Amino acid sequence: MSSEILDQMSAIVGGKNVITDADAMVPYLKEWRDLFRGKAQAIVRPGSTEEVVALVKLAAATGTTLVPQGGNTGLVGGQIPVAEGREIILSLQRMDKIRAVDPDSDTMTVEAGLTLQKAQEAAEAAGRLFPLSLASEGSCTIGGNLSTNAGGTAVLAYGNARELCMGLEVVLADGRVWNGLRQLRKDNTGYDLKNLFIGAEGTLGIITAAVLKLFPLPAARATAFLAVPSPDEALALLNAAKAGAGGTLTTFEILSRTGLDFVLRHASGARDPLSESSPWYVLMEVCAQSATGLDEAVEAFLGEALEKGLVTDAALAGSLNQRNDFWKLREMLSEVQTYEGGSIKHDVSVPLHAVPAFIARASEAVLAMVPGCRPVPFGHMGDGNIHFNVSQPVGADKQAFIGRWSEVNQAVHAIVSEMHGSISAEHGIGRLKRDLLPGVKDPVELALMKTLKATLDPQGILNPGAVV
């Protein structure tokens, strides 16, 4: 990297928005779980689409490689260069404007660097819901959410980030701008370009702004913490709840007793809402656009589920505090695993019908490989998306256990593949899972992906080393 290019970048974004100081670069280069540190020549922080255009044109002219970054909360290293350190990180954080909120059209146009939480707040200020919801919502950004097609806890009713986006503004690899900021619920005038850039992790273009879909705020909400005998009953309960829980099923999360025990042991203030222990639990939420009658309908539904044996015990949140307590049991599940030693993680999905069999087979497989290990499957059962995490055996050596990461991954992913599932349901591919793709993807699909990459970024200057 010649300092001449950095000088030219400074001329575009202003000197203080080109960071080369090693300490100042750390927040952009450090993986947030501290799994690794990346390497880059500089962090460049454009403040407008025009500045992104100028930077990309400069990069294209000089063969400089760019890694777009939002809130640096990604879980697969898509946002952090790790190779020779020749890359420039293009941080979109300064582009955080809300360009327009249009409640009559149920849309909001925002820039890529806006945090998800601020987007949620802007929607709520206009009397609307922006339903995307993730653990990292305070720092992750809309551009990152879209580039990774983020999931979260409201996918069951509202869809992934992909489904929540109506239009995009994208700076292409040659510096042209595609202005696709449409507010249209229907538009059949040609190929769907939007979905090509969503989920592409910044490898096909740089998302600079987006039109987001808004929804009415729910008029009523019922949250239940349920004991279920096994994932089989959880699946039957899921189907029954979609058909007749009395409103829209917005959340259906599964957790095992092992997971709940971890939370009760390590999360301050956490307590079991039910008096007796159960091997499995479901956190279920139902929303309605009618202020009255929901609790009664959900109670009637749960009464039937108890009679049928789908549920063995149930607690319905009677207050907002109680609701928050139920949610906390689910939300703390990721964090508390760190207090139980090493944890080998998977973010997989299978067809809904296969979730119980997957949990059983994967648990059996990891227990055979590492006797005494503790499977902690949990997550978005309503989407067929299980975070199949495996905690080390009690008292085992953490590093030795973590050393078996890829071996355990392979065994679990083999079962996923056999069940026609996905080895990355919501986190993406980034750099950490890239080398797994050839093992699980249809070769024709992988070839098509490479063809698209070569077509849209022929010089390979956008996020090299990620995805393909």
Place this chain on the structure above:
Amino acid sequence: MSSEILDQMSAIVGGKNVITDADAMVPYLKEWRDLFRGKAQAIVRPGSTEEVVALVKLAAATGTTLVPQGGNTGLVGGQIPVAEGREIILSLQRMDKIRAVDPDSDTMTVEAGLTLQKAQEAAEAAGRLFPLSLASEGSCTIGGNLSTNAGGTAVLAYGNARELCMGLEVVLADGRVWNGLRQLRKDNTGYDLKNLFIGAEGTLGIITAAVLKLFPLPAARATAFLAVPSPDEALALLNAAKAGAGGTLTTFEILSRTGLDFVLRHASGARDPLSESSPWYVLMEVCAQSATGLDEAVEAFLGEALEKGLVTDAALAGSLNQRNDFWKLREMLSEVQTYEGGSIKHDVSVPLHAVPAFIARASEAVLAMVPGCRPVPFGHMGDGNIHFNVSQPVGADKQAFIGRWSEVNQAVHAIVSEMHGSISAEHGIGRLKRDLLPGVKDPVELALMKTLKATLDPQGILNPGAVV
């Protein structure tokens, strides 16, 4: 076209599945409204994906151009070659198998040639809803629905065909098969290929099978025919209904008094559900996943709407017969226009907030151009999608009026463009609207579309002359 190629095609699909007789070709070449007749060398009817592969490989080797066709119900000529007649129509109608129905996963895997109605029936037989619903559902096919990203009357709650598809099997222009028949609600392992082929009208690949999303059957349904003072009140009513009509708003269709008069005049058995005339009407349907309480909730909602003046009169269907009568008023709207002479049609969408202004401005514009003409705007207001049709002045010369088609189109589309709308909300581009694209599309977008076409079909053998 050498007869040698047809012989080879006969060897692939069997002689009786290669149609060259002029009369026998008519059903495949005749536009269903009899707007025009196409020209082709032959109709070839493969019965399996393997046969499609063999045909495409042969076409690629010989430079033969193929036009994929489903039920031949398209409205923009995407399915009918019109140029020199060198094309082969590849009819997918024989590929009509239901490969699998998986109610536990809420999915169904079907072949491209299955009619929409048969797909709906298969879902219902499994206790599920496949919500796509169109006037032509008895003959249109799933492959055509997906290739045109079909809309219809349930988009408001369930989305377009695009949103109702989880995975595809596609034969590429070089004969490779992309097997993307995934049943996964979440899969972030690379670029979104599925949405590239959906809505591409057979120009990028040939869809041979699809995984469709299923939903629970509604437990209750309330259908109301409402008098509203103007599209402004209709918009306010739409927003209020989304927020609190007591269930999920599944239909919100607008029609004018002119349109209703046409129906009452020409559709046998049609009658006005309301005692007094109103300039505008809304057909609204609300569904719920709870068997009780919906009618009461909708009644309460409509009571408030009456008080606020959003609605001036309301009829709530008290029986299935009455519901069908209400729907008939909406469904007959297209057909009855033919009895009023010439009709110039538009299938446009604008952001929801702009619907009232669009209807006012477009009506004013066409009345200024053709004094005495009768605008009949109607359609999917909940999606911002208005079928802005214009009937000729009473007693005017039909051909002279129809002769002004493109002039009227231009004026209406100019207003649509100014409002950042779409000139083809749900029907697609096909051959009839292709030449309009350069006038309304961002040049960067059009260039990207051409790049993708050149990349995925470099020889231009798939549906040449359509879309790009």
